[in-house]
Structure formats: C-alpha cells, structure tokens
Amino acid sequence: MKPPEVVVLSGKGGTGKTSVAAAFASLARRPVIVDCDVDAPDMHLILRPEPLSHAPFVSGHEAVIDPALCGRCGRCAAVCRFGAIVRPRSREEPWRVDAMLCEGCGACELACARGAIRMNEAQRGAWMRSDTRFGPLIHAEMAPGAENSGKLVALLRRHAAEVAEDTAAEIILCDGPPGIGCPTIATMTGADHVVFVAEPTESGLHDLERVAELAARFRLPGSLFINKADLSAERTLRAERFAADRGLALLGKADYDTAFTRAQMRGLTITENGSGPAAAALREAWSRLTRALAQRRRTPPALRVL
Amino acid sequence: MSKHEPVQLLDCDVEAPNAHLFLGPKIRQRVPVAVTVPRVDEEACTHCGECAQACRFNAIASLPNATVVYDELCHSCGVCAAVCPSGAIAEVKREIGVVEIGEAGEIGFVRGTLNVGEARSSPVIAAVKSYADRSCTILLDAPPGTSCPVVQTLRGCDLALLVTEPTPFGLHDLKLAVETVRALGLPLAVVVNRDGLGDDRVDAYCRAQNIPIWARIPHDRAIAEACARGERAVETSDALQSAVEQLGHRILEMEETAR
Numbered sequence: 001m002k003p004p005e006v007v008v009l010s011g012k013g014g015t016g017k018t019s020v021a022a023a024f025a026s027l028a029r030r031p032v033i034v035d036c037d038v039d040a041p042d043m044h045l046i047l048r049p050e051p052l053s054h055a056p057f058v059s060g061h062e063a064v065i066d067p068a069l070c071g072r073c074g075r076c077a078a079v080c081r082f083g084a085i086v087r088p089r090s091r092e093e094p095w096r097v098d099a100m101l102c103e104g105c106g107a108c109e110l111a112c113a114r115g116a117i118r119m120n121e122a123q124r125g126a127w128m129r130s131d132t133r134f135g136p137l138i139h140a141e142m143a144p145g146a147e148n149s150g151k152l153v154a155l156l157r158r159h160a161a162e163v164a165e166d167t168a169a170e171i172i173l174c175d176g177p178p179g180i181g182c183p184t185i186a187t188m189t190g191a192d193h194v195v196f197v198a199e200p201t202e203s204g205l206h207d208l209e210r211v212a213e214l215a216a217r218f219r220l221p222g223s224l225f226i227n228k229a230d231l232s233a234e235r236t237l238r239a240e241r242f243a244a245d246r247g248l249a250l251l252g253k254a255d256y257d258t259a260f261t262r263a264q265m266r267g268l269t270i271t272e273n274g275s276g277p278a279a280a281a282l283r284e285a286w287s288r289l290t291r292a293l294a295q296r297r298r299t300p301p302a303l304r305v306l
Numbered sequence: 307m308s309k310h311e312p313v314q315l316l317d318c319d320v321e322a323p324n325a326h327l328f329l330g331p332k333i334r335q336r337v338p339v340a341v342t343v344p345r346v347d348e349e350a351c352t353h354c355g356e357c358a359q360a361c362r363f364n365a366i367a368s369l370p371n372a373t374v375v376y377d378e379l380c381h382s383c384g385v386c387a388a389v390c391p392s393g394a395i396a397e398v399k400r401e402i403g404v405v406e407i408g409e410a411g412e413i414g415f416v417r418g419t420l421n422v423g424e425a426r427s428s429p430v431i432a433a434v435k436s437y438a439d440r441s442c443t444i445l446l447d448a449p450p451g452t453s454c455p456v457v458q459t460l461r462g463c464d465l466a467l468l469v470t471e472p473t474p475f476g477l478h479d480l481k482l483a484v485e486t487v488r489a490l491g492l493p494l495a496v497v498v499n500r501d502g503l504g505d506d507r508v509d510a511y512c513r514a515q516n517i518p519i520w521a522r523i524p525h526d527r528a529i530a531e532a533c534a535r536g537e538r539a540v541e542t543s544d545a546l547q548s549a550v551e552q553l554g555h556r557i558l559e560m561e562e563t564a565r
Contacts, residue, residue, distance in 0.1 A: 012322050013450040018475065039451030040479040061362060081383055100457055100489070105383030106362055119362075144486040145457045150425065178450045179321035182425040202536030203324035210322065213422045231534040256530060261503055264474050 002161055003169050004192040004293050007036070009176040009184065009215075011207030016227040017197045019260050019270055021175040022046040023282040024195075024289070025134045026269040032164045033132065034174040035139040036153045036187040038125070043175050048267050049130030049137045057127050057140060057155065059148045061104035061119040067094035069116035076108035076117060100145050124148050127156060129163065136163050150182035157187070171293075180214050188215060193293060194222040195251065200235035201228075208239065212246055222246075223292060225285050226253035227260075249292045251285035254278045307443060307554040314414035314442040318459040319449040320403060320430040323417045327536045329410035331417075336406050339418065339433040340399035341382045341426070346373040350394035357386035357395060378425055403430040407437055414439055428458040435462070443561065452486040460487065465560060466494040467520070467553075473504040477511060484515065497553065500525040520556045521549040 008021040022043060025033045035043040063084070065076070072095060077085035084101035085108060088094060097108075099122075109117040125142040138160045140152055157174065164172050174191065177183040188194065194215045198208040208224075215222050224243040229236045236253065243250050255277060263273035271279045307313050317325040344357070344366070355368035365379035366386055377400055387395040402424040408415050418434035420427045427449070435458075438444050448459040460466055466487040470480040480496070487494045496512055501522040512519050523529070524545045532539035540547045 012324075039453050039456075040482055042475045042478055045474045045478060079384070079388070103381050103383065104362055105381060105385050106360065107383050107385045107388065110360070110385065110388060142453060144452050144482065144489045145454075146452075147454050149451075149453045179427075179455075180422060181321045181420065181427045181455065183453075184321075185423075185425050199534070201534040202327045203322075203533075206324060206327060207322040210422055217423055228530070228534075231531050235534060256527060258503070261473050265504060267474070 003164055003171050004297070005157075005161075005172040005174065005190070006193045006195060006289070006293070007174040007176045007187050007191045008195045008197060009187070009211055010178060010197045011180065011211035012199075012204055013040075013178040015197045015199050015204060016254075016260055018042045018046070018175050019264065020195070020197045020225055020227070020282065020285075021173060022269045023271045023279075024286055025132075025173050026271055027283065027286040028134070028171050028173060030168065030170045031135045032160050032167065032169045032172045033135060033137045034156050034160045034172065035137065036156060036174045036183065037177040038140045038142050038149050038152045038156070038183060039177060041139055041141070043137065044130075044139055046264065046267055046269055047132040047134065047137055049128075049132045049139070051128055051130045053129045055127055056123050057125045057142075057152050058121050058123050059151045060122050060124070061106065062099050062102050062122040063097045063104070063106070063108050064118050064120050065095050065097055066116045066118065069114050070095050071114045071116070073113065075111045075113065079107045079111040081105075081107070103147065122147075125152065127152065127159070129159065135169065136167060138163065149177075150186035153177070153183050153186035154189070157190075180210050184211070184214065188218050188220060191218075191220060193289075193296075194220050195289065196222060196224045196248070197227055198224060198239055199228045200226060200232045200239050202235070205235060205238060205242070208242065212242075212248070216246070221296065223249035223251045223289060225251045228256040229253035230255040249288065251288045252281050254281040307445075307557065308412040310554070310558060312414070312439075312442040313412070314416070314439050314444050315410075316434050316438060316444060316446045317415075317417035318431045318434055318446050318455075320418035320420045320427045320434065321449060321455070323419055325447050326415070326417055328538055329413065329415060331408045331410035331413075331415035333406045333408035333415075335408070336404055337433070338401045339403040339405055339430045340401045341380075341429050342384070342397040343377045343380045343382065343400045344375050344386050344395045345398045346375065347394045347396065348372070350392050352392050352394075354391065356389045356391060360385050360389045381426075382429075402426065403433075405430070405433045405437065414442060427455045431455055431458045435459075443557065452482050456486060457490065460490050460492060463492060464564065465557070466492050467497060468494060469497045469499050470508055471500045471503060472498055472506065472508045474507075476504070477508050480508065481511070484517065495520040495556070497549075498522045521553045523549045
C-alpha cells in the first residue's frame with residue numbers, strides 16, 4: 001500500500017517551506033523525499049544527496065524548420081499562436097523557431113506545404129534518484145526557461161511512489177513549488193495531506209488564502225505551520241482563525257529566527273543543527289502532523305470531513 | 307522613482323499578486339482574461355478521432371459516441387479545429403483570470419490575477435503586459451522560478467533586476483535565474499536583500515560572473531515587521547530608503563544611456 005503522501009506548500013516563496021520540509025524529513029521514519037519545486041530546487045542543499053541514477057526528462061515537442069526544404073511562404077508563422085516562428089530580416093537568413101516560445105503543438109508542421117517542419121522530442125532537463133542520510137530523494141533539474149514543469153513534477157511523484165513501495169517507506173514528503181499554477185496543481189493531485197507554511201504578513205496571508213482554496217478544491221485535508229510568528233501578533237491570530245475556519249490542523253509556530261539561516265549555512269536541518277525554540281517548534285509540529293495523519297487513517301472515509 | 311519621472315508598475319506574479327497590498331491602488335477598470343478552447347458540435351461530429359490524434363496535449367478524448375475536451379489541458383493552439391474534416395470544432399472563450407488597471411498616486415498600476423484552479427498563468431501575464439505604457443519607466447514584479455511564467459514576464463524587457471539573499475538557497479536560486487536571464491540575452495543586475503544575514507558567497511559569485519550589485523538592503527527586523535503590516539518599508543528604514551533611491555538612479559541612468 002502506498003504510504004501517505006504529504007506535500008509542503010506556501011503559495012509564496014521565502015516562507016521557510018523547504019526548511020520545514022527538510023526538518024520533517026529528518027524526523028520521519030523511513031521517508032521518501034521529493035523536491036517538487038523543480039524551478040528552483042533547494043532541498044539538496046540541506047540533504048546533500050549521493051546520486052544513484054540520472055535520466056533525461058523528455059517531454060513534449062519542439063518544431064524545427066529545415067532550411068533546405070523551406071519555401072519561405074510564412075504559413076507557419078500565420079498559424080502559430082505563440083509567436084514562436086522568427087521571421088528572417090533578410091533573404092539570406094533562414095526562417096526559424098524560437099524554442100523558448102514553441103509549445104510543441106504541431107500547427108506549423110500541419111500548415112507547411114513542403115514538409116519542411118519536423119517536431120522533435122524536447123529535452124527539458126533531468127531527474128535524479130539519490131540517497132540521503134534520511135532516505136531516498138527524488139529530484140530534478142530543469143533547463144532554464146523550460147516548459148512542462150507540471151509534467152516533471154508528476155513524473156517525480158510517480159517514481160517516488162515506486163521507490164516508496166520498494167523500500168517499504170512509511171511516508172512520502174514533497175517540498176512543493178510556490179504559486180498556484182501548473183506545478184502546484186501537479187504536486188497536489190492525488191496527495192493525501194498538505195502542510196501550509198505561512199508568514200503572518202499581509203502578502204503571506206493573501207497567498208495562503210489562494211493556495212488553501214486550491215487545496216480545498218482537491219478536497220485535500222491540510223494543516224498550518226506559521227513561521228516568523230512574532231513579526232505580527234495580529235496577523236498570526238488571523239492566520240490561526242483562518243486555519244480554524246478552514247478545518248486546518250494547527251501544527252504550531254516559530255518566531256523570526258536566524259536558526260533557519262544558520263542551519264542552511266551548514267547544510268543541516270534546523271532540528272539537526274540545534275535545540276533552540278525553532279527546532280523545538282518543528283519537533284512539536286511533526287508529532288502533531290503524525291497524530292493527524294494516524295487519526296485520519298483510523299477514521300472511516302464516510303466520516304471524513306474537509 | 308515616480309518623484310523623477312512617470313512610472314508604471316505591472317504585477318506579473320499572477321499566481322500570487324501582492325503589489326496592491328503595498329500600494330493600495332484605485333482600480334478603475336477590470337478586464338477578464340480568456341483563452342480559447344474547442345467546443346465540439348455533436349451533430350456535425352463523425353467521431354473520426356482526428357482531433358484527439360492531432361492534439362499534443364492530450365486535451366481531447368475521442369470515444370465512439372462522444373468527443374470529450376479537457377479544458378485545463380488545452381493550450382489554445384487551434385490544431386484540433388484545423389484538422390477536423392467535418393468542421394465540427396468551434397473555438398470559444400474561457401475565462402482564466404482578470405487584469406485590473408488603475409493608479410496608486412502618481413504610479414500607474416496594472417495587476418493580473420489567475421483564477422484559483424487554473425494551471426496556465428502565461429496568458430494572464432501576456433494580458434497584463436499588453437497594458438504597458440511605453441511613455442513611462444515600466445517596473446514588472448515577476449513571479450518566482452525559472453519556467454514559462456518567468457520567461458513570459460522577462461521577454462521584451464531591458465533589464466532584469468534579480469533580488470537575492472546571501473544564503474545557500476539565495477545563491478542557488480540566483481544562479482538559476484541568471485542562467486534563464488542570460489538565455490534570453492537580457493542585461494542583469496543584482497540586489498542583495500537581508501545583507502549581512504549569511505555569508506559572502508553571493509558577492510564572490512557576482513564578481514566572478516561580472517554581475518553588478520546595484521544595491522544592498524540590510525538584514526533588519528524592522529523592515530520585516532513593516533512588510534508584515536503591508537507598509538512601504540522605506541518609511542521605516544533609512545538604509546532601505548537610500549538603497550531604493552540608489553536603485554532608482556541606476557535605472558534612470560541606464561535609460562539615459564539607452565537614449
């Protein structure tokens with residue numbers, strides 16, 4: 001049976017999401033860890049993985065114009081809705097495709113009367129399986145400016161589920177991307193629980209509301225950890241009320257603390273790097289989270305509420 | 307900067323737009339952002355399956371008695387309508403977000419918001435950018451990351467200002483951002499936020515890469531508290547005030563040179 005899959009999200013970058021996810025990884029029993037923030041993955045800076053395997057991430061297509069066959073009619077440019085066909089500025093220059101704009105739909109290939117356009121498979125990056133001191137890590141590197149980050153996230157999570165089964169893992173922990181778009185949706189789809197890490201700031205609360213609304217559409221149960229709580233007592237209270245209204249379990253809070261940066265500088269999780277208040281808050285948060293997950297497993301599905 | 311010349315702010319972080327919280331703009335126009343998706347006329351459809359076969363995004367399933375479109379997967383490329391031999395596919399508009407236009411004092415303000423549940427933010431960003439007023443200095447607040455929404459924001463800009471922190475995460479994400487900006491061929495400069503918090507590896511990297519550091523904002527709890535309250539933190543910290551002024555001058559200088 002697949003173990004519970006917990007994703008850590010924030011809506012906004014810089015809230016301490018990766019630090020919280022890494023601390024959970026160090027406290028979990030037999031976890032599989034996934035870095036779903038494929039745009040800007042940082043988990044490896046703390047987990048310092050030993051790579052086991054490395055595979056290209058091939059997804060979607062890219063149009064390529066063969067200048068030898070091109071009749072320079074411009075039909076491709078007329079049908080392309082992404083402005084990806086670059087018109088030559090002189091007769092000597094060939095017609096070409098801007099790979100960063102091409103979405104790989106194939107409209108140009110269909111429109112070309114001379115068969116001068118080929119759709120090539122596109123390599124958008126690589127994904128890796130690695131070993132860490134806490135367990136297997138599934139992570140990726142995207143080519144700069146690449147498309148299809150949602151598909152890459154889905155691929156990482158599929159492999160994580162396989163690894164979890166092979167290693168009899170007890171939990172899958174995903175560090176999620178910021179925002180609410182395609183990679184975040186790909187991270188949430190089919191997960192079992194979402195932990196929101198939020199700051200008690202005007203923007204942090206605004207972003208939390210949006211990402212929590214997205215999770216509610218997936219009927220995904222969730223919980224909240226408040227970071228930098230002492231920046232604003234009033235907004236911390238608002239975040240706590242929001243959690244209560246939405247049925248999110250409150251995992252706890254940590255104050256504005258350089259412990260986060262100090263641990264990061266040493267490539268350690270906060271709970272490995274010391275026993276100050278931030279480490280204590282994260283240990284408490286982890287035990288609350290495991291209790292919430294266990295309770296949920298015991299509750300018959302018919303009685304589960306959002 | 308608006309003290310010196312007209313400025314317009316475009317909030318392109320449409321998944322998590324926040325600039326309005328700091329600027330409190332008066333919005334005078336709201337324009338929905340729509341993309342096109344196919345609608346199949348079941349009377350005309352012969353269920354031949356050509357559309358489903360041609361769609362590279364798996365957004366259409368052709369069943370023996372029905373053709374099903376998955377709107378969220380559609381990229382609005384129009385291939386399905388182009389290949390349909392019975393002319394059974396029309397393209398209709400589907401709303402995925404909104405653009406709001408207004409002013410915050412002297413500053414022109416445009417923000418885009420992606421509807422919750424929608425996956426593609428690029429069309430909303432493109433819509434925000436279509437309101438750019440070329441007679442102003444245009445500042446774009448970009449989304450995080452390095453993929454399509456960032457590329458959509460950066461395209462056509464004259465400078466990418468990368469804000470980072472002097473920490474391992476900050477440095478790593480900065481390197482990825484630099485690669486993306488360079489792939490687009492744009493000039494770039496760095497702002498070090500929370501300066502003094504971590505170490506000097508961001509400085510060393512910028513020196514080695516020949517990237518200018520245009521300003522440093524000190525690591526100061528008072529700034530974080532002002533931001534938490536949704537205030538303009540320049541009013542709290544003299545050091546921040548002078549860093550921002552310095553940045554403004556650099557940008558104006560760059561514009562002068564370009565002219």
